[in-house]
Each structure stands twice: as C-alpha cells, then as structure tokens.
Amino acid sequence: MLKLHLLFIVFFFASLVPLVAHAKRVAHKAASKPAIQARAAIAVDLTSGRTLYAKNADARLPVASLTKLLTAMVVLDSKRSLLKPARITDADVDRLKYSRSRLPVGSLLLRRTMLHIALMSSENRAAFALSRDYPGGRAGFVRAMNRTAKRLHMNRSHFVDPTGLSPHNVSSARDLTKLARAAYRYPVIRDYATSHHKLVLGGDGPLMYRNTDPLVYDAAWRVGLQKTGFTNEAGHCLIVVAQVHGKPTLFVILGALAAHGHVQDAANLRSWLIGHSKR
Template identity: 85%
Template structure:
C-alpha cells in the first residue's frame, strides 16, 4: 500500500511540473530593451504592461500621426496639389529625401508617404501649406495634444526631426487612440507601397514597418520613427485575444529592436489571457 501511495504521489508531482513551468513562463516579464514601452487595451484604456511609461522622451517621426490629424482636421481638400520648395529641406539633420525641390504632388499623396514612409519633405510641405503657415500648424499640433490630454507632450515641428518634439509612452497611447478613429490615417499608415509621380520620375515608396506585412498581426495602425536622440520608436495597434491593443516603444537601441520589443510584448500577452479580462 505504501508503494502505491508513493507511486501516486510521483504521478501527481510529474503532472504538476509542466504546469508549474508554464506558469513561470507566463509570469515572467517580457524582454523589452527600449528605454520606455507600454501596451494598452484600446477599448478600456487599461495598461497591460508599462516600463518608464511616463518618462518624457524625444519621439522622432511618431510625431507624424499628430501631423496627419491636424492636416485632416483642417478640412482642406486632399486633392489640391502642393509643391516641395526650398523651405521644406531639412536643415537641422540634413535628412535624405527622395522628393526633389520643385516636385508637385497632391496633398493626399504627401500625407500618404509621410505616414507610410516617413517622408519628411512631404510633412514639411503640408505644414507650410496651412492657414498661418508652419507656425500656425505647430500651434494647432500643440492645441490638439492638449485636447487629447497629452499633458507631458510638446511639439515644435511636424516631422519629429527636432529632439524638442517630446512625449511619453502613455501620452502616445492617447494619440494612437485618436488617430485610429481616422479611416484615412489607418489606410495610409498600413498600406504596403505607393507609386508617386510628380518628382524627378516615378518613385516607389514602401512601408517602413515590417509588421504590416505579417498577416498574423493584422495591423490596424502603425508609425515608426528614428533620430539619434530618440532612438528607434514604434506605435502599432494590433489585436490580442480579439481586442485592439496599442503598443508604444520608445528609444530601442538598434534598428530592429523596436519591432522585436513589440513582438515580445504581444507574444507575452498572447500567453497571458488574464491580462485582457
């Protein structure tokens, strides 16, 4: 009888080992190398993960989601053409652009490649072609940020090239939630490519975010960004257990780090259904 009891105990313990190992894997925090990150249930606003989420940091081209909102809120026709001028050349970082000075594009095309491919001259041109010019545009950006209760955010240019465009991971979830309500922003930000005419010749622009090409992610919104000061940054909205979830990654240290951090966070949440209850 004693041997039978010992045998049963061994069987129970053996059956519990994989369950305990699984519980440990689920409980372990995901590997996130970025300076700051957050994952938020879009419907409830509940934070599912946070790392330095209230630290104020440069945000690079994540700025362009706000830029797109200001452009669309102006109600000006996207079918109106606009020209790239010398005033749209980046003289802060001397970043590369595929649009030569003199290029004439529809405003909708400029908005598309600013969101999808972070085309800085397009964003600069859209801000200049605004009531009150670029200063008026930047004022509208900060007014919109205040309206969204992005209290630790401030903007000085429409591209994010300036390190003085700052926000927090938590504030940026508010921006992402607001931008997600614009069908045009969702469409342009998640499209795979765009053929652009009106410059020196036909130009094929492609999305800078590899996650949009992964069918399993079903990306609903995204924006990438990089400057030396900001590091590699990402906003992406994708479903987790059927619920739209926004991921914000700020200051990843290498060129693929922001994408890998997002993958690690989403994989962790998929293993932890309790987080979405």
C-alpha cells in the same frame, strides 16, 4: 550515531526548501515580465483603454517620426481639400539633420499623396510641405499641433516641428496612447499608415514608396495602425495597433537602441500578452 546522521540529512534537506521556493519565485517573476530593451514601452487595450503593461510609461522622451500621426490629424482637421496640389520648395529641405528625401525641390504632388507617404514612409519633405501649406504657415501648424495635444490631455508632450526631426518633440509612452487612440478614429490615417506601397508621380519620375514597418506585411499581426520613427536622440520608436486574441491592442515602444529593437520589443510584448492571458 545513525540517528544523528539521519537528523542531519533531514535538517539539510529542510533547509533547502525555502531556497528552492525562493528560486521558483524569482524564476516566476522573471517569466512574468516580457523582455523589453527599449527605454519605455506600454501596451493598452484599445477598446477599454486599460493598461496591460508599462515600463517608464511617463518618462518624457523624444519621439521622432511618431509625431507624424499628430501632423496627419492637424492636416485632416483643417478640412482643406486633399485633392489640392502642393509643391516641395527649398523651405521643406531638412537643415537640422540633413535627412535624405526622395522628393526633389520642385516636385508637385496632391496633398493626399504627401499625407500618404508621410505616414507610410515617413517622408519628411512631404510633412514639411503640408505644414507650410496651412493657415498661418508652419508656425500656425505647430500651434495647432500643441492645441490638439492639449485637447487630448497629452500633458507630458510638446512639439516644435511636424516631422519629429527635432529632439524637442517630446512625449511619453502613455501620452502617445492617447494620440494613437485618437488617430485610429480617422479612416484615412488607418488606410495610409498601413498600406504596403505607393507609386508617386512627381519630381524626376515615378517613385515607389514602401511601408517602413515590417509588421504590416505579417498577416498574423493584422495591423490596424502603425508609425515608426528614428533619430539619434529618440532611438528606434514604434506605435502599432495589432490583434491579441482577437482584440485590438495598442503598443508603444520608445528608445530602442538596436536597428530592429522596436519591432522585436513589440513582438516580445505581444507574445507575452498572449501567453499571460492564457495563464
């Protein structure tokens, strides 16, 4: 009887072994993935282009003001002087989303100031004015945007306006890594996009603009490029180049629902990469 009892105990514990092993595998698998709530995300080694993490990276989604990195490239590629002044007109008022702008109609600013606050603070009227002040007008500017996207092999992308207010400005997280890597090569874009603030003299008086991305104020991130974006259709979006073990790493977050979800997802992904590389 004692032998049977002992055999039962042996078999009972033996049966637990695969269950414990399975639980460990499940826990390890869960720990091996970062907690990303956004609809799509990707992390890429900026130097090599190697993908380090991807979630729905090829899904075609609205990209909101991430568009403005492409807008900046088209502005700079036109070779028109950034020291030329341009005026905000009624044609630059957003009548799609009726988004707020701090630049009243009639404001006269240098084109470089418009580019600066479009990148740093997502000033939509500045982006609209820059696109209007282009050979062929705004329509010609949008055509140039799509030509540039095609040249970068952004095959899942299409743009209809320079601000990203339209939900028809679409791309994928993977395509946006191509855009970000190209934009990173422009010193002016890196400088304007990562600056903390800008005093603008125009309109009704001096205006202080600040960066919309809280990560630029965190020295640990050493942000080399960034752009935030939000519309109801796109959710909260982010492109940021930050350091991971001394290497520039590109993060793209699309479609975060919470107000700071895009920043939290980027932080979770960066922390996961740091821990993953240690393992």
